[in-house]
Amino acid sequence: MSSRDVILGRVRRALGGPVEAPDSYAKDIDRSYLREHGNRTTQQTVELLAENLADYRAIVHRATSEELPATIVRLLAGHGSRAVAVPPGLPDGWLAEADATQVHDRAENTPAELDEVDSVVTACAVAIAETGTIVLDGSPDQGRRRITLVPDHHICVVRVPDQVVSSVPQALERLDPTRPLTWISGPSATSDIELDRVEGVHGPRTLEVVLVSGG
Amino acid sequence: MSGTFVGMPAFPKAAHDAVRNTTLRANLKHATHTIRDKRERAVSELDDWARLRQAGKEIKDHTLHHLEHYLVQLEESVTAAGGTVHWARDADEANRIVAGLVKETGESEVVKVKSMATQEIGLNEHLETEGIHAYETDLAELIVQLGNDRPSHILVPAIHRNRGEIRDIFRKEMGSWGRPAPEGLTDTPAELAEAARLHLREKFLRAKVGISGANFMVAETGTLVVVESEGNGRMCLTLPETLISVVGIEKIVPTWQDLEVFLQTLPRSSTAERMNPYTSTWTGTTDSDGPQNFHLVLIDNGRTDTLADEVGRQALRCIRCSACLNVCPVYERAGGHAYGSVYPGPIGAILSPQLRGTGSEIDASLPYASSLCGACYEVCPVAIDIPEVLVHLRERVVAGGPATRNGNKVMLRPAKGHAAERAAMRAATWAFTHPAALATGQRLASRTRRFHPRTAPGPGKAWTATRDLPKVPAEPFRDWWKRTNGGKETNK
Numbered sequence: 028m029s030s031r032d033v034i035l036g037r038v039r040r041a042l043g044g045p046v047e048a049p050d051s052y053a054k055d056i057d058r059s060y061l062r063e064h065g066n067r068t069t070q071q072t073v074e075l076l077a078e079n080l081a082d083y084r085a086i087v088h089r090a091t092s093e094e095l096p097a098t099i100v101r102l103l104a105g106h107g108s109r110a111v112a113v114p115p116g117l118p119d120g121w122l123a124e125a126d127a128t129q130v131h132d133r134a135e136n137t138p139a140e141l142d143e144v145d146s147v148v149t150a151c152a153v154a155i156a157e158t159g160t161i162v163l164d165g166s167p168d169q170g171r172r173r174i175t176l177v178p179d180h181h182i183c184v185v186r187v188p189d190q191v192v193s194s195v196p197q198a199l200e201r202l203d204p205t206r207p208l209t210w211i212s213g214p215s216a217t218s219d220i221e222l223d224r225v226e227g228v229h230g231p232r233t234l235e236v237v238l239v240s241g242g
Numbered sequence: 243m244s245g246t247f248v249g250m251p252a253f254p255k256a257a258h259d260a261v262r263n264t265t266l267r268a269n270l271k272h273a274t275h276t277i278r279d280k281r282e283r284a285v286s287e288l289d290d291w292a293r294l295r296q297a298g299k300e301i302k303d304h305t306l307h308h309l310e311h312y313l314v315q316l317e318e319s320v321t322a323a324g325g326t327v328h329w330a331r332d333a334d335e336a337n338r339i340v341a342g343l344v345k346e347t348g349e350s351e352v353v354k355v356k357s358m359a360t361q362e363i364g365l366n367e368h369l370e371t372e373g374i375h376a377y378e379t380d381l382a383e384l385i386v387q388l389g390n391d392r393p394s395h396i397l398v399p400a401i402h403r404n405r406g407e408i409r410d411i412f413r414k415e416m417g418s419w420g421r422p423a424p425e426g427l428t429d430t431p432a433e434l435a436e437a438a439r440l441h442l443r444e445k446f447l448r449a450k451v452g453i454s455g456a457n458f459m460v461a462e463t464g465t466l467v468v469v470e471s472e473g474n475g476r477m478c479l480t481l482p483e484t485l486i487s488v489v490g491i492e493k494i495v496p497t498w499q500d501l502e503v504f505l506q507t508l509p510r511s512s513t514a515e516r517m518n519p520y521t522s523t524w525t526g527t528t529d530s531d532g533p534q535n536f537h538l539v540l541i542d543n544g545r546t547d548t549l550a551d552e553v554g555r556q557a558l559r560c561i562r563c564s565a566c567l568n569v570c571p572v573y574e575r576a577g578g579h580a581y582g583s584v585y586p587g588p589i590g591a592i593l594s595p596q597l598r599g600t601g602s603e604i605d606a607s608l609p610y611a612s613s614l615c616g617a618c619y620e621v622c623p624v625a626i627d628i629p630e631v632l633v634h635l636r637e638r639v640v641a642g643g644p645a646t647r648n649g650n651k652v653m654l655r656p657a658k659g660h661a662a663e664r665a666a667m668r669a670a671t672w673a674f675t676h677p678a679a680l681a682t683g684q685r686l687a688s689r690t691r692r693f694h695p696r697t698a699p700g701p702g703k704a705w706t707a708t709r710d711l712p713k714v715p716a717e718p719f720r721d722w723w724k725r726t727n728g729g730k731e732t733n734k
C-alpha cells in the first residue's frame with residue numbers, strides 16, 4: 028500500500044470511519060468577527076496606513092501624481108543609488124527624471140547581478156491600513172519577487188485612496204491566490220538577539236512608501 | 243519524532259539543571275516577559291479577538307474532522323498548480339523522500355527556512371549523513387546551528403543565548419561554514435545581524451535548492467503560506483530553482499478566506515505585532531518567478547495517532563504561535579531544552595507525548611511539566627485547552643488505557659513503578675523558586691473554580707457568547723499527589 032493510502036486510511040480510522048463530505052462549511056464556521064475595525068472615513072483610513080507604516084519603520088512620503096517623478100529622484104539620490112531595478116510594467120514617467128542606471132527585470136538576471144543594484148521602484152497590489160502592510164502580487168508594475176528582495180532599498184508607490192483597504196479580510200478579497208504574493212510590513216527585521224529589534228537582516232533594510240494621490 | 247534529543251533526561255532532571263543556570267533564566271525571563279506584555283497590547287487592539295479565536299478554533303476543528311477530504315483536495319490543487327505531492331508516514335520516510343529529491347537536482351547544499359516540521363524529523367542530520375549540507379538561514383537557527391546547540395523556543399530558538407555568547411559563536415564557527423565573521427566583531431545586535439547577513443547572503447545567491455515548512459496550506463487553491471520576519475524565508479522561497487516544502491498534514495485550512503482569521507491572530511499572538519514583516523504565498527509554480535520545481539512532502543509522523551484521541555486531538559489545531567510558552571511559569575524557569583523535544587513549553591508538553599507516545603521516560607514525564615495554571619489556554623489563539631489535555635495524558639501515563647500507535651489501537655499499561663509521577667513530583671519542586679507560594683496560589687484558584695463563570699454576566703455576555711472564559715484546573719497536581727498517595731490510588 029502506498030504511504031498516501033496508509034495515511035488516508037489512518038485518518039479515516041482515527042475519526043471512526045468515513046466522514047461525510049463537508050458541504051456545510053459555510054455555515055459551520057461562525058464568521059461574526061469584524062470585516063474592519065473601527066469606523067473611519069476614506070481619508071482617515073489613508074492616515075492610519077501612514078501611521079502604521081511609520082510605526083513599523085517604513086519611511087512614508089506623500090506626493091501628487093505630478094510630483095511623483097521628482098519625489099522618486101529625491102529618494103534615489105538620498106540613498107546614493109546609482110542603479111535601480113525596474114519592473115517591466117512600471118508606469119511611464121515614474122522614472123522619467125531619474126539618472127540612475129535602470130536595470131530591467133529579466134528572467135536571465137542572476138541573483139548575484141541583482142545584488143549589485145542599489146534600489147528598486149515598484150507599485151503594489153493593495154495596502155492594508157490596520158496593519159501597515161503593502162502587498163505585491165507580481166503584476167507587471169511590481170515585477171518578480173526577487174527584485175524587491177535582493178536590493179537594499181525598496182521604494183513602493185501606493186495609489187491612495189484606491190489601493191488602500193482597512194483590514195486583512197478586505198485585502199484577501201481583492202487578491203488572487205494563484206499569483207505569488209508578498210506581504211510587506213516595514214523593512215526586514217529580527218529580534219533574535221535578546222529581543223532587540225534590528226532592521227534588515229536579509230531583505231531590504233530601507234522601505235520607503237510613497238502615497239500618491241490624484242490619478 | 244527523530245533522535246535530535248536522544249539521551250535527554252526526563253523533564254524533572256533537565257529542568258533541575260536548567261533552573262540552576264542563572265544566565266539562562268535571566269535571558270528567558272527578559273524575553274518571555276517582553277513578548278508577553280507586547281502581546282497584550284497587540285491583542286487588545288482588535289475588539290473582536292474572542293470571535294476571531296473562536297472562528298480559528300472552528301475552522302481547525304472542521305478541517306480535522308474532514309481531514310481526508312481536504313488532504314485529497316489539497317493534493318489535487320497543488321498538482322494542478324504545477325507542484326508534486328509526496329506522502330510520508332514517518333520521519334524516516336520523509337527524510338528519505340527529501341534526500342532523494344535533493345539528489346535528483348545534483349546539488350549537495352540546500353538553504354532552509356526555519357521549520358518546526360523539519361526539526362521534528364531531524365532532516366538536517368539525515369541530509370548530512372547523505373552528504374548534503376543544510377544551511378539554516380533564520381538568524382536564531384543559524385546561532386543554534388553554528389553553536390552545535392538545540393533550539394529552545396518555537397519562535398526565538400536561540401532565546402537562551404545572550405549577545406556575548408552569540409558573538410563568540412560567530413567568531414569561532416562562521417569560518418568553517420562559509421564566510422567568516424568580520425574582524426573585530428563586537429556584541430552589538432546590529433553588528434551581529436550584519437555579520438549574519440553577509441555570511442548568509444553568499445549562500446542565498448548561489449543556492450539551487452530551498453527547503454521550507456509552511457504555516458498554512460489552502461486546500462481549495464493549493465496555496466502555501468510562510469510567515470516570517472527577516473526575509474530569509476523570502477530568499478529561500480524565491481531564489482532557488484527547486485523548492486521542497488515539508489509540512490504536517492494538520493496545517494490545512496479549507497479556503498482562501500480562512501487566512502483572514504489566522505493572518506490576524508498569528509502575528510499578534512506570536513511576535514506581538516500587527517503583522518509580521520513578511521508573508522509569502524505560493525501556489526505551485528509561476529513562470530520565471532521563483533522556483534520552477536515545487537515539491538510538497540506531507541508528513542504524518544504521529545499526527546493521525548493524535549487525531550485518534552478525542553481529547554488530545556485538539557493539539558493539532560496549534561498554529562505554533564508560541565504564546566503559551568511566553569506565559570508559562572514552568573517554561574520560564576526550566577527553559578525549552580528541558581522538554582526534550584523541538585516543541586517546548588505547554589504545547590510541547592501535550593504534543594510530544596502524543597506524537598511520540600508516552601513510552602520513554604521524558605515523554606511520560608512531560609504531562610507533568612505544568613502547574614495547570616491555565617494561562618496557556620487563555621492566550622491560545624485557537625483555544626486549545628492545554629490543561630485538559632495534560633490531565634488526560636497524566637491519566638494515561640498513570641492508569642494506562644487505549645491509545646493509537648502507528649495507526650494501530652494499543653492498550654497502554656500504567657507507567658512502570660510510577661516512575662513518572664515520582665519524577666514529576668520532583669519536577670514540580672525544582673521548577674519553581676518559591677514552591678510554597680505557588681502552591682497556595684493554585685489551591686486558591688482551584689477552590690474557587692466552580693465560581694469562575696464560563697461566560698461573563700451582564701453586558702459582557704454577548705461578548706463571551708462564543709467564548710469560554712479560561713477554565714481553572716480542577717485540582718493542582720500537588721493536591722492530587724497527596725490525595726492519591728503519590729498516584730498509587732489513582733482516579734478516585
Ligand code: SF4
Nearest residue numbers: 560561563564566622
Ligand atoms: S498551543 Fe496555542 S498558544 Fe501554544 S503555540 Fe499552539 S497555537 Fe500558540
